Amino acid sequence: MTNKEIVQALYQDFANGDVPAVVAKFDDNISWTEADGFPLAGTYTGPQAIVENVFMRLSEIGDDWGVVVDRIVADGDTVIADGKYTWNHKESGDPCEVRMAHVWTLADGKATAFLQHVDTARVRELTR
Numbered sequence: 328m329t330n331k332e333i334v335q336a337l338y339q340d341f342a343n344g345d346v347p348a349v350v351a352k353f354d355d356n357i358s359w360t361e362a363d364g365f366p367l368a369g370t371y372t373g374p375q376a377i378v379e380n381v382f383m384r385l386s387e388i389g390d391d392w393g394v395v396v397d398r399i400v401a402d403g404d405t406v407i408a409d410g411k412y413t414w415n416h417k418e419s420g421d422p423c424e425v426r427m428a429h430v431w432t433l434a435d436g437k438a439t440a441f442l443q444h445v446d447t448a449r450v451r452e453l454t455r
Contacts, residue, residue: 358440427444
């Protein structure tokens with residue numbers, strides 16, 4: 328698989344709710360950075376820390392959390408995913424969405440780093 332195909336598979340596995348398949352594509356020492364100002368902000372190291380501090384906490388932001396990738400661009404070991412987050416507001420149930428970009432770094436067929444870019448002010452506005 329190419330690095331682009333690995334990242335595409337990650338998003339498909341996430342959409343299918345297959346977290347074990349997602350984390351199987353992570354290096355044991357992956358560094359995962361959620362943007363400053365995002366409700367889950369911080370840098371987490373290793374698959375278990377990501378599951379506990381990100382995946383299991385997405386419901387704090389909203390219900391039916393999803394990622395829609397519009398475009399993936401790859402250059403060597405770097406893969407960029409451009410798209411949007413979607414969710415339903417926890418209280419009103421209204422649909423919410425915000426643009427995002429993810430920067431992935433891969434080595435030897437595994438994701439070694441993840442960097443989130445997102446309009447954190449818009450996320451805070453939509454989750455009030």
